[in-house]
Amino acid sequence: MSCDRPARLHIVRVPVDQQLEDCSSMDDLIMINEPVIRLVGFVGVFTVMAVWELLAPRRELQQSKSARWLNNIGLVIFNTALLRLVFPLAAVGMAAETQLLGWGLFNVVDVPVWLAVVGSVVLLDAAIYLQHVMFHALPVFWRLHRVHHADLDFDVTTGARFHPIEILLSMLIKFAVILLLGPPLVAVVLFEVILNAMAMFNHSNIRLPDQLDRWLRLLVVTPDMHRVHHSHLDFEANSNFGFNLSIWDRLFGTYRAQPADGHIGMVIGIDTFRDPAQCVRLQGMLVMPFAGRIRDYAITRRIWKSPDE
Numbered sequence: 001m002s003c004d005r006p007a008r009l010h011i012v013r014v015p016v017d018q019q020l021e022d023c024s025s026m027d028d029l030i031m032i033n034e035p036v037i038r039l040v041g042f043v044g045v046f047t048v049m050a051v052w053e054l055l056a057p058r059r060e061l062q063q064s065k066s067a068r069w070l071n072n073i074g075l076v077i078f079n080t081a082l083l084r085l086v087f088p089l090a091a092v093g094m095a096a097e098t099q100l101l102g103w104g105l106f107n108v109v110d111v112p113v114w115l116a117v118v119g120s121v122v123l124l125d126a127a128i129y130l131q132h133v134m135f136h137a138l139p140v141f142w143r144l145h146r147v148h149h150a151d152l153d154f155d156v157t158t159g160a161r162f163h164p165i166e167i168l169l170s171m172l173i174k175f176a177v178i179l180l181l182g183p184p185l186v187a188v189v190l191f192e193v194i195l196n197a198m199a200m201f202n203h204s205n206i207r208l209p210d211q212l213d214r215w216l217r218l219l220v221v222t223p224d225m226h227r228v229h230h231s232h233l234d235f236e237a238n239s240n241f242g243f244n245l246s247i248w249d250r251l252f253g254t255y256r257a258q259p260a261d262g263h264i265g266m267v268i269g270i271d272t273f274r275d276p277a278q279c280v281r282l283q284g285m286l287v288m289p290f291a292g293r294i295r296d297y298a299i300t301r302r303i304w305k306s307p308d309e
Contacts, residue, residue: 027096030185034092041193042200049156049204056207058223059264061153063280071282072157078282079160079167087171094178095188104182113184120183122245124191127177129248131170132241143289144169149237150273150288152280154230159203160196163289198244202226221246228259232267236260 061068083090098104106116135145144166151158162170178188202221217225221242229240239256242249249255259266269279272292278284 027099027185030189031089031092031096034090034189037189038192038196042196045197045200046156049200049206052206053155053204058205058207058227059154061155061205062268063152063276065153065155067276068151068153068155068280069157071280071285072151072161074282075162075164075285076157076160079162079164082164083167083171086168090171091174091178091192092185092188094175095183095185098179098182099185102182104178104180106184107182116184117187117190120181120187121191121194123181124174124177124183124188125195125244126248127173128195128244129242129252131173132243133252133254135166136238136241141166141169146270146273147285147288149230150270150279150285151230152269152274152276153205154203154227154268155205156200156203158230159199159201161285163285165289194244202243217246219246220244221249224258224263227263227266227268228256230268231259231261232269232271233260236266 087093089096099107102108106120111119135141144163147163147166148158148161151161183191198220202223203226204223206223208216208222208224213222213224216222221240221244225240225246226242228236231237236256236259239254240249241254246255261267273279273288275284278288278291
């Protein structure tokens with residue numbers, strides 16, 4: 001009498017070289033498609049927010065929407081072209097270089113890929129928060145950043161309205177953070193898409209139900225939360241620096257729930273820049289950092305609390 005021998009379970013081990021080759025192929029795919037991924041994300045979120053603003057606006061705009069959009073979007077296009085010219089591979093290219101050289105935290109510490117991705121996104125978000133505070137704290141940086149705050153209205157185009165020099169400095173800071181972290185390429189692309197999407201979302205002029213806003217801002221920055229940051233009042237512009245996760249403002253004590261004058265009554269912008277020719281037109285935005293003196297608006301020279309606190 002004979003019996004069949006039990007079938008054996010064969011475990012096929014992928015050679016390390018093959019694993020590295022597969023990883024390299026994935027990274028190459030990400031680098032090749034990174035501009036398309038970001039463009040699709042930008043256009044998609046921008047379209048949704050723009051339509052939402054039309055259907056359910058939070059505030060009535062004070063300036064000509066067509067004029068603001070033409071100039072704000074013109075600045076975005078200029079900045080995008082400048083970035084591609086000066087830094088052709090952008091942040092994802094720096095991430096690829098750190099992987100090649102084995103630099104940065106996540107290229108040294110052996111952790112699961114998912115943890116490296118999540119950790120990189122969270123730490124990059126924290127770095128953006130700290131960078132934002134720094135651009136308010138130092139007068140020389142505030143000169144650049146006030147182009148963003150001088151918008152006389154607050155809508156989806158405000159989220160990408162930055163002076164070209166600030167954009168270049170921000171990229172250099174991002175390079176430094178990437179060198180320290182050594183994040184996976186997918187984490188950098190994911191973070192860039194999330195950052196752009198959230199900047200458009202929390203700058204949009206949309207109306208959210210109060211209850212939904214309260215729940216959302218436990219995790220992320222909502223339009224009502226970030227609008228406070230664009231108030232003309234110093235003690236309000238000195239708060240709510242986050243762009244994505246709301247935890248940083250709560251953790252570092254810069255959180256302010258609501259504007260003193262209410263979302264409808266509050267004044268958007270900077271008191272010393274109220275001329276539409278300077279605040280709306282592209283030419284005015286480009287020369288704004290070089291105009292006037294820094295008086296009492298840098299964070300280190302401001303009154304931190306409202307008069308009734």
